[in-house]
Amino acid sequence: MAYFKKAKKGDKVYGLVFGKGKIVEVFTESFYPLLVEFKNGYEVPYTEEGVPSWGTFKKQTLFYRDDIDLSGEDFSPVDTILSPRKIIKLREKNRLEVRVPSGAWKRTQKADAEYVEHLLEEEKYHLFRKK
Numbered sequence: 472m473a474y475f476k477k478a479k480k481g482d483k484v485y486g487l488v489f490g491k492g493k494i495v496e497v498f499t500e501s502f503y504p505l506l507v508e509f510k511n512g513y514e515v516p517y518t519e520e521g522v523p524s525w526g527t528f529k530k531q532t533l534f535y536r537d538d539i540d541l542s543g544e545d546f547s548p549v550d551t552i553l554s555p556r557k558i559i560k561l562r563e564k565n566r567l568e569v570r571v572p573s574g575a576w577k578r579t580q581k582a583d584a585e586y587v588e589h590l591l592e593e594e595k596y597h598l599f600r601k602k
Contacts, residue, residue: 489510
């Protein structure tokens with residue numbers, strides 16, 4: 472049975488990528504039946520299993536707020552700020568992590584490519600770290 476089988480409009484949820492949000496639309500006949508609006512304004516469609524429509528996620532990233540346990544997530548601050556050259560090398564070796572808007576650290580392969588590129592263009596190097 473799908474995790475969000477009985478989801479309804481207005482349910483409070485938490486996404487591991489964008490943080491707090493709520494369900495703004497529920498579609499009955501769609502591969503992505505949930506549309507979630509997050510606190511920062513992003514609207515993302517999700518499957519009934521809580522998998523987002525973007526990125527290369529294979530596991531659930533959306534949960535009801537009452538069900539989520541964030542003890543396994545890493546929210547620690549960055550130790551050292553990486554240079555642009557080091558970021559490029561780590562990215563090529565798939566050993567680079569990015570801080571997503573929820574504050575958790577995720578591998579850059581899992582994050583939205585546009586988000587990562589935007590951070591690099593804006594020179595926000597403090598949001599990257601070595602895995």
